[in-house]
Amino acid sequence: DVKVTQSSRYLVKRTGEKVFLECVQDMDHENMFWYRQDPGLGLRLIYFSYDVKMKEKGDIPEGYSVSREKKERFSLILESASTNQTSMYLCASRPEAIYEQYFGPGTRLTVT
Protein backbone atom coordinates (compact mmCIF):
# COMPACT_ATOMS: atom_id res chain seq x y z
CA ASP A 1 0.00 0.00 0.00
CA VAL A 2 1.11 3.51 -0.74
CA LYS A 3 1.92 5.40 2.40
CA VAL A 4 2.06 9.16 2.72
CA THR A 5 2.94 10.43 6.17
CA GLN A 6 2.95 13.92 7.62
CA SER A 7 5.12 14.97 10.51
CA SER A 8 2.36 16.18 12.82
CA ARG A 9 -1.40 15.67 13.09
CA TYR A 10 -1.92 18.78 15.19
CA LEU A 11 0.29 21.81 15.55
CA VAL A 12 -0.13 25.08 17.43
CA LYS A 13 2.21 27.94 16.61
CA ARG A 14 2.44 31.63 17.41
CA THR A 15 2.18 34.46 14.91
CA GLY A 16 5.55 35.20 13.37
CA GLU A 17 7.05 31.77 13.99
CA LYS A 18 8.67 29.81 11.20
CA VAL A 19 6.78 26.58 10.65
CA PHE A 20 7.91 23.44 8.87
CA LEU A 21 5.43 20.82 7.73
CA GLU A 22 6.98 17.66 6.40
CA CYS A 23 5.59 15.02 4.11
CA VAL A 24 7.17 11.69 3.25
CA GLN A 25 6.01 9.09 0.74
CA ASP A 26 7.43 5.62 0.43
CA MET A 27 6.50 4.71 -3.15
CA ASP A 28 9.05 6.57 -5.23
CA HIS A 29 6.45 8.95 -6.64
CA GLU A 30 7.64 11.78 -8.86
CA ASN A 31 4.88 14.22 -8.03
CA MET A 32 4.08 15.67 -4.62
CA PHE A 33 1.59 18.32 -3.61
CA TRP A 34 0.65 20.55 -0.70
CA TYR A 35 -2.95 21.66 -0.22
CA ARG A 36 -4.81 23.55 2.40
CA GLN A 37 -8.44 22.89 3.13
CA ASP A 38 -10.81 25.40 4.65
CA PRO A 39 -14.58 25.28 5.20
CA GLY A 40 -16.44 26.58 2.19
CA LEU A 41 -13.28 26.89 0.10
CA GLY A 42 -12.47 23.25 -0.54
CA LEU A 43 -9.01 21.95 -1.32
CA ARG A 44 -6.66 24.58 -2.67
CA LEU A 45 -3.25 23.81 -4.10
CA ILE A 46 -0.36 25.70 -2.52
CA TYR A 47 2.67 24.22 -4.29
CA PHE A 48 3.57 21.09 -6.13
CA SER A 49 6.75 19.39 -7.22
CA TYR A 50 7.23 17.10 -10.20
CA ASP A 51 10.82 16.15 -9.46
CA VAL A 52 13.59 16.62 -6.93
CA LYS A 53 14.47 20.30 -6.57
CA MET A 54 11.64 21.22 -8.97
CA LYS A 55 8.64 23.13 -7.75
CA GLU A 56 5.76 25.10 -9.13
CA LYS A 57 3.32 27.47 -7.55
CA GLY A 58 -0.22 26.35 -7.14
CA ASP A 59 -3.23 28.58 -6.71
CA ILE A 60 -2.37 30.15 -3.35
CA PRO A 61 1.43 30.20 -2.85
CA GLU A 62 1.64 33.54 -1.04
CA GLY A 63 3.15 33.22 2.40
CA TYR A 64 4.52 29.73 1.73
CA SER A 65 7.64 28.14 0.32
CA VAL A 66 8.60 24.54 -0.29
CA SER A 67 11.64 22.33 -0.43
CA ARG A 68 12.22 19.04 -2.18
CA GLU A 69 15.80 17.90 -1.66
CA LYS A 70 14.98 14.20 -1.81
CA LYS A 71 12.39 12.41 -3.89
CA GLU A 72 10.49 11.03 -0.93
CA ARG A 73 10.25 14.23 1.08
CA PHE A 74 8.38 17.45 0.38
CA SER A 75 8.41 20.20 2.98
CA LEU A 76 6.07 23.15 3.30
CA ILE A 77 7.48 26.21 5.03
CA LEU A 78 5.60 29.11 6.54
CA GLU A 79 8.31 31.75 6.86
CA SER A 80 6.33 33.88 9.31
CA ALA A 81 3.10 32.25 10.37
CA SER A 82 -0.03 34.36 10.45
CA THR A 83 -3.48 33.66 11.87
CA ASN A 84 -4.97 33.39 8.37
CA GLN A 85 -2.78 30.37 7.82
CA THR A 86 -4.73 28.42 10.41
CA SER A 87 -6.00 25.52 8.37
CA MET A 88 -5.86 21.81 7.60
CA TYR A 89 -2.80 21.06 5.45
CA LEU A 90 -2.82 17.98 3.26
CA CYS A 91 0.08 16.47 1.41
CA ALA A 92 -0.38 14.16 -1.56
CA SER A 93 1.76 12.21 -3.99
CA ARG A 94 1.29 10.29 -7.20
CA PRO A 95 3.58 8.42 -9.57
CA GLU A 96 2.70 10.19 -12.81
CA ALA A 97 0.05 12.57 -14.03
CA ILE A 98 -2.28 9.83 -15.23
CA TYR A 99 -2.83 8.32 -11.82
CA GLU A 100 -4.80 9.27 -8.75
CA GLN A 101 -3.24 11.15 -5.87
CA TYR A 102 -2.65 9.54 -2.50
CA PHE A 103 -3.16 11.79 0.48
CA GLY A 104 -1.48 11.95 3.84
CA PRO A 105 -3.51 12.16 7.06
CA GLY A 106 -3.32 15.93 7.25
CA THR A 107 -1.90 18.43 9.73
CA ARG A 108 -4.28 20.75 11.50
CA LEU A 109 -2.31 23.92 12.11
CA THR A 110 -3.52 26.60 14.47
CA VAL A 111 -1.69 29.93 14.52
CA THR A 112 -2.48 32.06 17.56
Next chain:
Amino acid sequence: EDKVVQSPLSLVVHEGDTVTLNCSYEVTNFRSLLWYKQEKKAPTFLFMLTSSGIEKKSGRLSSILDKKELFSILNITATQTGDSAVYLCAPNPPRGGSNYKLTFGKGTLLTVNP
Protein backbone atom coordinates in the same frame (compact mmCIF):
# COMPACT_ATOMS: atom_id res chain seq x y z
CA GLU B 1 -9.32 29.15 -15.80
CA ASP B 2 -10.47 25.60 -15.20
CA LYS B 3 -13.49 25.31 -12.95
CA VAL B 4 -15.13 22.43 -11.13
CA VAL B 5 -18.58 22.78 -9.60
CA GLN B 6 -20.15 20.20 -7.36
CA SER B 7 -23.78 20.06 -6.36
CA PRO B 8 -25.47 20.01 -4.04
CA LEU B 9 -23.05 21.56 -1.56
CA SER B 10 -24.67 19.57 1.21
CA LEU B 11 -27.27 16.88 1.50
CA VAL B 12 -29.03 15.23 4.44
CA VAL B 13 -30.74 11.89 3.92
CA HIS B 14 -31.95 8.91 5.91
CA GLU B 15 -30.39 5.51 5.89
CA GLY B 16 -31.58 3.50 2.93
CA ASP B 17 -32.06 6.49 0.65
CA THR B 18 -30.36 6.73 -2.72
CA VAL B 19 -28.35 9.85 -3.50
CA THR B 20 -26.87 11.35 -6.64
CA LEU B 21 -23.97 13.74 -6.42
CA ASN B 22 -23.05 15.92 -9.35
CA CYS B 23 -19.76 17.23 -10.68
CA SER B 24 -19.58 19.58 -13.64
CA TYR B 25 -16.37 21.02 -14.96
CA GLU B 26 -15.00 23.50 -17.42
CA VAL B 27 -11.70 21.79 -18.10
CA THR B 28 -10.62 22.08 -21.69
CA ASN B 29 -8.51 18.97 -21.83
CA PHE B 30 -8.26 16.19 -19.34
CA ARG B 31 -7.43 12.53 -19.21
CA SER B 32 -9.78 11.29 -16.54
CA LEU B 33 -11.95 12.36 -13.65
CA LEU B 34 -11.36 11.32 -10.07
CA TRP B 35 -13.78 10.92 -7.17
CA TYR B 36 -12.65 10.95 -3.55
CA LYS B 37 -14.38 10.41 -0.22
CA GLN B 38 -13.23 12.45 2.74
CA GLU B 39 -14.33 11.60 6.23
CA LYS B 40 -12.62 13.23 9.16
CA LYS B 41 -9.15 13.12 7.72
CA ALA B 42 -7.52 12.74 4.33
CA PRO B 43 -9.44 12.06 1.10
CA THR B 44 -9.47 8.45 0.00
CA PHE B 45 -9.71 7.48 -3.63
CA LEU B 46 -13.00 6.07 -4.94
CA PHE B 47 -13.03 6.05 -8.75
CA MET B 48 -11.10 7.10 -11.78
CA LEU B 49 -13.25 7.54 -14.88
CA THR B 50 -11.55 7.70 -18.23
CA SER B 51 -14.22 6.81 -20.76
CA SER B 52 -17.49 8.53 -21.37
CA GLY B 53 -20.64 6.50 -20.74
CA ILE B 54 -19.01 3.58 -18.96
CA GLU B 55 -20.24 3.09 -15.42
CA LYS B 56 -17.83 2.11 -12.71
CA LYS B 57 -19.18 0.31 -9.66
CA SER B 58 -17.87 -0.48 -6.24
CA GLY B 59 -20.47 -2.02 -3.98
CA ARG B 60 -23.26 0.47 -3.45
CA LEU B 61 -21.33 3.24 -5.18
CA SER B 62 -21.31 3.85 -8.90
CA SER B 63 -20.14 6.64 -11.13
CA ILE B 64 -20.32 7.66 -14.74
CA LEU B 65 -18.69 10.31 -16.88
CA ASP B 66 -20.12 12.33 -19.76
CA LYS B 67 -17.24 13.98 -21.58
CA LYS B 68 -19.49 15.61 -24.11
CA GLU B 69 -21.67 17.36 -21.54
CA LEU B 70 -18.74 17.82 -19.14
CA PHE B 71 -20.17 16.24 -16.03
CA SER B 72 -19.98 13.20 -13.83
CA ILE B 73 -22.34 11.74 -11.26
CA LEU B 74 -21.72 9.61 -8.23
CA ASN B 75 -24.60 7.43 -7.06
CA ILE B 76 -24.88 5.83 -3.67
CA THR B 77 -27.70 3.36 -3.14
CA ALA B 78 -29.06 2.13 0.20
CA THR B 79 -27.04 4.75 2.06
CA GLN B 80 -25.58 3.96 5.46
CA THR B 81 -24.37 6.26 8.23
CA GLY B 82 -20.81 5.31 7.25
CA ASP B 83 -21.36 7.03 3.91
CA SER B 84 -21.45 10.38 5.70
CA ALA B 85 -18.51 12.31 4.30
CA VAL B 86 -17.46 15.02 1.90
CA TYR B 87 -17.28 13.74 -1.67
CA LEU B 88 -14.78 15.47 -3.95
CA CYS B 89 -14.32 15.31 -7.68
CA ALA B 90 -11.34 16.44 -9.74
CA PRO B 91 -10.55 16.34 -13.46
CA ASN B 92 -7.14 14.78 -13.99
CA PRO B 93 -4.89 16.71 -16.39
CA PRO B 94 -3.35 15.13 -19.47
CA ARG B 95 0.06 13.64 -19.28
CA GLY B 96 2.96 15.83 -20.19
CA GLY B 97 3.80 19.48 -19.83
CA SER B 98 3.77 21.13 -16.44
CA ASN B 99 0.06 20.70 -15.91
CA TYR B 100 0.36 18.17 -13.13
CA LYS B 101 -2.12 19.56 -10.71
CA LEU B 102 -5.66 18.52 -9.95
CA THR B 103 -8.38 21.09 -9.59
CA PHE B 104 -10.80 19.91 -6.94
CA GLY B 105 -14.41 20.91 -6.57
CA LYS B 106 -15.47 22.23 -3.17
CA GLY B 107 -17.17 18.96 -2.43
CA THR B 108 -20.61 17.73 -1.42
CA LEU B 109 -21.15 17.15 2.29
CA LEU B 110 -23.38 14.11 2.65
CA THR B 111 -24.96 13.38 6.01
CA VAL B 112 -26.80 10.09 6.42
CA ASN B 113 -29.01 9.96 9.49
CA PRO B 114 -30.05 6.67 11.07
